[in-house]
Amino acid sequence: xxxxELAALRKILTLERQKGCRDTAVIGGLDRFLARWSERLSExxxxxxxxxxxxxxxxxxxxxxxxxxxxLIGGDDGAPAAPASRRSAPPRQSSATxxxxxxRRSAASRKRAAGGESQERPRNKEDExxxxxxxxxxxxxxxxxxxxxxxxxxxxxxxxLYLFPRRHNDYGAMCSVADLQIDSEHTVAVSxxxxxxxxxxxxxxxxxxxxxxxxxxxRVVWFNQPFLARxxxxxxxxxLSGKVTLFRxxxxxxxxxxxxxxxxxxxxxTGGLVPVYPLTQGLTPRxxxxxxxxxxxxxxxxxxxxxxxxxxxxxxxxxxxQAVRQAHYPHDAESQAEARRRLxxxxxxxxxxxxFSRRREWRESGGAPxxxxxxxxxxxxxxxxxxxxxxxxxxxxDEVLSDMEKERPMSRLLQGDVGSGKTVVALAAxxxxxxxxxxxxxxxxxEILAQQHFRTVADLLGAxxxxxxxxxxxxxxxxxxxxxRPVSLGLLLGSQPRxxxxxxQAMMAQGALDVVVGTHALLQQEAEMPRLGLAVVDEQHRFxxxxxxxxxxxxETPHLLVMSATPIPRSLALTLYGDLDLSILDELPPGRxxxxxxxxxxxxxLDAYEFVRRQVALGRQAFVVCxxxxxxxxxxxxxxxxxxxxLSTEALPDLTLGLLHGRMPLREKEDVMGRxxxxxxxxxxxxxxxxxxxxxxxxxxILIDGADRFGLAQLHQFRGRVGRGEHASYCMLMSDxxxxxxxxxxxxxxxxxxxxxxxxxxxxxxxxxxxxxxxxSGLPDLRMARLSDQDLLxxxxxxxxxxxxxxxSLARPEHRALAELLSGYAAGSSRxxxx
Ligand code: ADP
Ligand code: MG
Numbered sequence: 001x002x003x004x005e006l007a008a009l010r011k012i013l014t015l016e017r018q019k020g021c022r023d024t025a026v027i028g029g030l031d032r033f034l035a036r037w038s039e040r041l042s043e044x045x046x047x048x049x050x051x052x053x054x055x056x057x058x059x060x061x062x063x064x065x066x067x068x069x070x071x072l073i074g075g076d077d078g079a080p081a082a083p084a085s086r087r088s089a090p091p092r093q094s095s096a097t098x099x100x101x102x103x104r105r106s107a108a109s110r111k112r113a114a115g116g117e118s119q120e121r122p123r124n125k126e127d128e129x130x131x132x133x134x135x136x137x138x139x140x141x142x143x144x145x146x147x148x149x150x151x152x153x154x155x156x157x158x159x160x161l162y163l164f165p166r167r168h169n170d171y172g173a174m175c176s177v178a179d180l181q182i183d184s185e186h187t188v189a190v191s192x193x194x195x196x197x198x199x200x201x202x203x204x205x206x207x208x209x210x211x212x213x214x215x216x217x218x219r220v221v222w223f224n225q226p227f228l229a230r231x232x233x234x235x236x237x238x239x240l241s242g243k244v245t246l247f248r249x250x251x252x253x254x255x256x257x258x259x260x261x262x263x264x265x266x267x268x269x270t271g272g273l274v275p276v277y278p279l280t281q282g283l284t285p286r287x288x289x290x291x292x293x294x295x296x297x298x299x300x301x302x303x304x305x306x307x308x309x310x311x312x313x314x315x316x317x318x319x320x321x322q323a324v325r326q327a328h329y330p331h332d333a334e335s336q337a338e339a340r341r342r343l344x345x346x347x348x349x350x351x352x353x354x355x356f357s358r359r360r361e362w363r364e365s366g367g368a369p370x371x372x373x374x375x376x377x378x379x380x381x382x383x384x385x386x387x388x389x390x391x392x393x394x395x396x397x398d399e400v401l402s403d404m405e406k407e408r409p410m411s412r413l414l415q416g417d418v419g420s421g422k423t424v425v426a427l428a429a430x431x432x433x434x435x436x437x438x439x440x441x442x443x444x445x446x447e448i449l450a451q452q453h454f455r456t457v458a459d460l461l462g463a464x465x466x467x468x469x470x471x472x473x474x475x476x477x478x479x480x481x482x483x484x485r486p487v488s489l490g491l492l493l494g495s496q497p498r499x500x501x502x503x504x505q506a507m508m509a510q511g512a513l514d515v516v517v518g519t520h521a522l523l524q525q526e527a528e529m530p531r532l533g534l535a536v537v538d539e540q541h542r543f544x545x546x547x548x549x550x551x552x553x554x555x556e557t558p559h560l561l562v563m564s565a566t567p568i569p570r571s572l573a574l575t576l577y578g579d580l581d582l583s584i585l586d587e588l589p590p591g592r593x594x595x596x597x598x599x600x601x602x603x604x605x606l607d608a609y610e611f612v613r614r615q616v617a618l619g620r621q622a623f624v625v626c627x628x629x630x631x632x633x634x635x636x637x638x639x640x641x642x643x644x645x646x647l648s649t650e651a652l653p654d655l656t657l658g659l660l661h662g663r664m665p666l667r668e669k670e671d672v673m674g675r676x677x678x679x680x681x682x683x684x685x686x687x688x689x690x691x692x693x694x695x696x697x698x699x700x701x702i703l704i705d706g707a708d709r710f711g712l713a714q715l716h717q718f719r720g721r722v723g724r725g726e727h728a729s730y731c732m733l734m735s736d737x738x739x740x741x742x743x744x745x746x747x748x749x750x751x752x753x754x755x756x757x758x759x760x761x762x763x764x765x766x767x768x769x770x771x772x773x774x775x776x777s778g779l780p781d782l783r784m785a786r787l788s789d790q791d792l793l794x795x796x797x798x799x800x801x802x803x804x805x806x807x808x809s810l811a812r813p814e815h816r817a818l819a820e821l822l823s824g825y826a827a828g829s830s831r832x833x834x835x
Contacts, residue, residue: 006073013070018144021062022227023055030054059231131158131302151280160295164327164783165275178215180244187241195232219252237261275328300325306817318342344785348793352800354825366557368409369533373401374435376482381431392587397425399583410559416585417755418720422563426536434514438533442517445539447493454491454517463489474500492518495666532558594753595723597731599746608732609651616655616682620700623721624685627706636687637663644685660686697725707733708742712762716755
C-alpha cells in the first residue's frame with residue numbers, strides 16, 4: 001500500500017470527522033472518493049467500504065465507521081472508539097479493552113510492513129492512562145477535538161471529569177405526542193414521516209421534519225443542521241427531548257436533543273436528567289456528552305479524595321468520585337444537590353486555604369516604606385481637575401492614603417463600577433508616593449489602556465516632552481508646584497521599539513522616573529524600580545503571589561492597590577479576596593445618565609446602523625464591538641478586519657471608521673486611538689479584548705455584535721464606554737438567533753443599569769459550570785459554588801482555618817493531596833488563572 005494513498009485517505013477521513021460526519025469532506029461525497037481511491041490500489045482496500053455507501057449511513061453509523069476505518073489505517077485516533085452511547089459496557093481501565101477485530105490486526109501489521117509514516121501508538125492506550133494524562137489519550141479525542149476541549153479549559157482527563165454540566169434538562173418520563181404541553185420540556189418516542197432541508201429567515205439552513213406516534217403528529221425544526229434531513233429517512237425511530245412551542249398554531253419542537261432508537265439501548269442524550277455542557281465551536285452537545293461519559297465510565301474511579309475522612313464526615317459530604325459521577329448523571333434533583341454541595345465545598349475550601357496562606361505570606365514579607373500624606377501636592381492635583389471628587393472617591397482615597405502611611409504593606413482592592421472614577425484615585429495615590437520621593441508604577445491589562453492612562457495623566461497635569469536621552473515620547477515631565485523639581489512620567493510597553501524600551505527601563509532603574517505607566521512589561525526583571533513605593537494594578541483581580549513578589553525589591557514590599565470594575569457583593573469580596581482590604585466606589589460622578597440599552601433583532605440590523613449615522617450627524621461618535629471568537633487571536637483579528645471592511649464599504653460607507661485590534665503594531669494602535677479621541681473618526685470598530693476601559697466622553701453609542709456570546713458583567717463593561725459625558729447614550733445589543741435564555745439575559749441589561757445588580761443577575765443566570773463566564777468577569781473559577789452558598793462558605797472557612805491551625809504547612813501525610821492541590825492553585829493564581 002503506497003504511503004501517499006494511505007495518507008490521502010487518512011486526511012480525508014480525519015476531515016470528515018472534524019466536519020461532523022456530514023459527508024462534506026470531499027466534493028462529490030465520500031463514496032465517490034472511496035471508489036476512485038480503491039481503484040488506484042493494486043490490492044484489497046484495507047478498510048471495509050460500507051455496503052450501501054457511506055451516504056446512506058446514519059450519523060451514528062458514520063461516526064462508528066469512521067472510527068473503525070481510522071483504526072484500521074492507523075489514523076490519528078488509533079484506539080477503538082469507546083461504546084460511549086451504551087451504558088452497559090464502560091471501558092474500565094482495569095477490565096478489558098474491546099478486543100480488536102481480526103481485520104484490524106492484519107491491517108495494522110500491513111501498515112507496519114509498509115512502514116506507514118504515522119506514529120505507532122500503544123494499542124491499549126487506556127492501560128497507561130491516569131487522570132493527569134492529556135485528553136488526547138481518550139478514545140475519539142483527535143488533536144482537533146483536543147484543541148476545542150482546551151477552549152473549555154479541558155486538557156487532562158481530570159479536567160474532563162470536572163467539566164460539569166451547566167445544567168440538566170429534566171426530560172422526565174416519555175410521553176405521547178397527544179400529551180405534549182406547550183412551553184414545557186418533554187421527551188417523546190416518534191417515527192419520522194418526512195424530513196427535508198429548508199431555509200429559514202431567508203438565510204439559515206435548517207431541517208424541518210414531521211414526526212409522530214400513534215396519538216398525533218409534531219413539527220420539528222433543527223436550525224443550522226440541514227444534514228439531519230438526509231439522516232432521518234422516513235420510518236427512522238427517534239427519541240426527541242426539548243421544549244414544545246406553538247409555531248403558526250402548530251406544536252413544534254425547536255432543535256430538540258435527539259437519539260436514534262434502537263431496541264433497548266439506553267439513552268444518554270434524551271432520557272431522564274440530561275447533562276447540558278458548556279459548548280465551544282466545533283463540539284456538538286452530543287459529542288461532548290459522549291466524551292465526558294467515556295471519561296467518567298473509564299476513569300472516574302481513579303479520583304482520589306483529598307479531604308481527610310473525618311472532615312468529610314463531619315461536614316456530611318459525599319465521597320469525591322461519587323459526587324463527580326452524580327454531578328454529571330444524578331438520579332434526581334436531590335442527588336444532584338448532594339453532588340453539587342460536595343463539589344462546591346471543595347472549591348470554597350481550596351479558595352479559603354489559598355487566601356489564608358496568601359495572607360500569611362504577605363504579612364510575613366518585608367515591611368513597606370511609610371508614605372506620609374502631602375496635602376500640598378494633593379491640593380495641587382485637585383485644583384487641576386475639571387471636577388471635584390465624589391464623596392465615594394474622597395472616602396476611598398482616604399482609606400488608601402491611611403494604609404500607605406503604615407509600615408505594613410497596603411494590600412487594597414478598589415472596586416467601583418465602570419465610570420466611577422477609579423483612575424483619579426490611583427493618580428492621587430501615585431503622586432502621594434512621589435511627594436515622598438518614591439516611585440509609583442501603574443499597571444494596566446492592555447497596551448491600549450496603559451497608553452490611555454499615560455495620556456490621561458499627561459493631559460491632566462499638562463505634561464510635555466523634554467529632551468530625555470532617547471526615550472522619545474515615552475517620557476514626559478510636568479511641574480506640580482509644591483514639589484521643588486519636575487515630575488517625570490514614563491510609559492513601558494512590551495511592543496515598544498526596543499531602544500525606547502531599553503531607555504525607559506534604564507531610567508526606571510536609575511530612579512529617574514517618578515511614575516511609570518505600563519503593561520505586564522513592568523513586571524520584568526529589567527524593569528526594576530529601586531524606590532518603588534506604590535504599585536497600582538488596574539482592572540485586575542488576578543494579581544498573583546508571584547507577580548507581587550516580583551515587585552518587591554531590596555527587602556522592601558511596595559504598597560499595592562488593585563482596581564477592579566467587577567462588582568461583587570461586599571460579603572463575597574471579603575471571602576474571595578480575604579487577603580485584600582476593600583474600598584468601594586458606590587457612587588457615580590454627578591450628571592451621568594443611564595445608558596439606554598436595547599436588543600436589536602437580526603432584521604433590524606440596518607436600523608441600528610442608521611441610528612449610528614444619526615448620532616454621528618449630531619456630532620457624536622460610536623463604538624462597534626465585534627463578536628467574541630474563541631478560536632484564536634488570529635481569527636479574532638481577521639473577523640474584526642472583515643467587519644471593518646464590510647462596514648466601511650457597505651453599511652456605513654459615508655462615515656469615517658477606524659479599526660483597533662490587539663495584533664496591530666503599537667504605532668497603529670496609538671494612531672487610531674488618538675484619532676478617535678480627537679474626534680477624527682466617527683466609528684471605532686474593535687475586537688472585544690481591546691475594548692475595556694477606553695474613555696471618550698463624546699462617544700454616545702456602542703453597538704455590540706454577537707452580544708449573546710458575552711457574559712452580562714462584560715456587556716456591562718462595554719456599555720460603560722459610553723455615557724461618560726453629558727450626552728444621552730445608547731447601547732445596542734445585536735445577536736443573530738439568540739437562544740431563549742440568551743434573550744432573557746440580555747433583557748436584564750435593558751432593565752438594570754447598576755453594575756452590582758447586573759452582577760447579581762449574571763451570577764443567577766450563570767449556573768455552576770459556566771467556566772467562560774466566570775473567567776471573563778474576573779471572578780475566581782467557581783464552577784459549582786454559588787454566591788448564595790453562605791452556609792457552605794462559612795463551613796469551608798471554619799474547616800480551612802481548623803486545618804491550618806492543626807497543620808500550618810500541610811506537612812502531615814494525610815494532607816499531602818491537599819498540599820499538592822494548594823500549590824497547584826497558587827501556581828494557577830500567579831499565572832493569572834485563578835483568584
Ligand atoms: P473607571 O472607574 O471606569 O476607571 P475613570 O477613572 O475612567 O472610570 O473615570 C471615568 C470618567 O469620569 C473620566 O472621564 C473621568 O475624568 C471622569 N470623572 C472621574 N471622577 C469624576 C468626578 N468626580 N466628577 C466628574 N467626572 C469624573
Ligand atoms: Mg478604568
